[in-house]
Amino acid sequence: MLIRENPAFEGKELSKTEKARYAREKAAYFLKALKKFGNCGKILYVDGKPVGYAQYSTSNRFPTTREYRAKNLEAKENVAFISCLYIADQNFRGRGLGEKLLGEVIASLKKRDFKAVETFARKGSANNPSGPLEFYLKKDFRVKEEIDSDFALVRLDF
Numbered sequence: 001m002l003i004r005e006n007p008a009f010e011g012k013e014l015s016k017t018e019k020a021r022y023a024r025e026k027a028a029y030f031l032k033a034l035k036k037f038g039n040c041g042k043i044l045y046v047d048g049k050p051v052g053y054a055q056y057s058t059s060n061r062f063p064t065t066r067e068y069r070a071k072n073l074e075a076k077e078n079v080a081f082i083s084c085l086y087i088a089d090q091n092f093r094g095r096g097l098g099e100k101l102l103g104e105v106i107a108s109l110k111k112r113d114f115k116a117v118e119t120f121a122r123k124g125s126a127n128n129p130s131g132p133l134e135f136y137l138k139k140d141f142r143v144k145e146e147i148d149s150d151f152a153l154v155r156l157d158f
């Protein structure tokens with residue numbers, strides 16, 4: 001299993017140039033995704049400060065999902081995939097904000113007639129693009145596929 005090491009994700013300081021490059025890449029990605037998929041991200045603010053972020057689309061729009069080698073990941077247009085769910089500041093974790101953000105993603109997908117949402121969850125660790133397995137099990141997701149000792153594919157049917 002490859003666990004992608006993103007310097008920002010690992011808490012390392014990025015240079016200004018790196019930050020600008022990531023920002024440009026992200027903006028280009030969103031413009032394309034917005035045209036083809038529609039709304040594909042949410043930012044959670046507390047007192048006007050952005051503290052959380054979620055990104056989703058259909059799984060075929062995230063090529064890195066192939067690295068997980070899941071056999072049962074759906075790529076249908078009416079099944080969404082969460083590629084990122086993040087409460088960036090550790091001090092804001094454990095206060096129900098992740099749950100709130102996930103709830104907003106689900107509500108918006110339901111309104112758009114999606115029938116389910118899937119993601120890769122990491123066992124015993126929150127250090128993962130979409131967070132820990134334990135979080136998703138509490139939110140009524142079920143394990144659709146055990147990938148290996150670290151990861152599971154989880155799914156919530158609406």
Ligand SMILES: CC(C)(COP(=O)(O)OP(=O)(O)OC[C@H]1O[C@@H](n2cnc3c(N)ncnc32)[C@H](O)[C@@H]1OP(=O)(O)O)[C@@H](O)C(=O)NCCC(=O)NCCS
Pocket residue numbers: 009083084085086087088092093094095096097098099100125126127128129130131132134135138
């Ligand atoms: C996944 C994540 C968003 C959860 O956010 P959070 O605000 O801490 O979660 P909540 O406080 O809403 O927790 C909801 C429930 O899940 C449980 N939970 C959350 N994290 C957990 C963990 N690591 N282990 C076990 N249970 C956990 C909580 O105890 C809570 O349970 P309860 O309803 O019984 O009280 C957060 O862990 C995170 O940001 N992880 C890092 C993800 C990341 O690095 N993404 C990279 C960006 S691409």
